[in-house]
Amino acid sequence: MANLKEVRIRISSVQSTQQITKAMKMVSAAKLKRATNAIVALRPYATKLKEILGNLSASLEGASSPFIQEREPNKVLIVIVSSNRGLAGAFNMNVIKATNNLIAEKYSDQLKNGNVSIVAIGKKAQDFYEKRNYKVVGNNNEVYSALTFENVTKITDAIMASFEKEEFDRVELVYNRFKNAAVQILTTEQLLPLPKTETDEAVKASNVDYILEPNQEEIVTQLIPKSIKTQLYKAVLDSHASEHGARMTSMDKATENAGDLIKALKLAYNQARQAAITTELTEIVSGAAALNG
Incomplete structure (x- = not known):
């Protein structure tokens, strides 16, 4: 009978877990x-913004924005978007x-020299890399409490400021x-x-002749930071939707799986x-x- 009691308790426990997972x-x-x-x-907004920058890619060569300057990637920052739960x-x-x-694959030498830093958006990635003594910059776990463009832009502004000061030579996003x-x-x-947009004949053929005010260079210079902010915000929204999915x-x-386990336990x-009843009947007859x- 003790065995039957244990199975009943196990069935009740799995049923409770099933209710939680269903909820x-x-x-x-x-x-x-x-x-x-x-x-x-x-x-659509992010795609159109990227398209405009692609059509103005020729102007990027002459733009004075610090966010398009290629440098040797001696110091690398990796932005990782995970979840809090x-x-x-x-x-x-x-x-x-x-x-x-x-x-x-790409930054093993920089890691050996201690030149790889991490910006984690999400507690899971933050905890993982802090426990392994990586250089984790800041704490951005509260961004999911109010996931807005303004809150994500604060993170982007800090990253852009560090890049502009040449604290990092390259920033990767995962x-x-x-x-x-x-x-x-x-x-x-x-x-x-x-990254520079690669232009081929098909892309050149689709380029639009924009009328730009006040001037082309100033427009491009303003679009670059906006594009970077939009790219990170889009990545966080993508990750947020992926998490719930x-x-x-x-x-x-x-x-x-809980349903299958309940069926097996009931069996x-x-x-x-049945074995216990058969044993009792046998004892009575005997x-x-x-x-x-």
């Missing part, structure tokens, strides 16, 4: 809708692995790009200096109960036969 799935589904709306609304499958670990691979609830695409982009998928799978419980004998 978390529903919460993530609701948050995913809002996060998806935000990134879908931003993408777990229970999202491999979402956070994937972005951390991608960052580690980037460092190993995040999960949102495709759908089940698919997140690991993405690595160069944030600073602003990954958590919804993970909790859905956990709910299914084991019924088998054990006792009656002994008395008659």
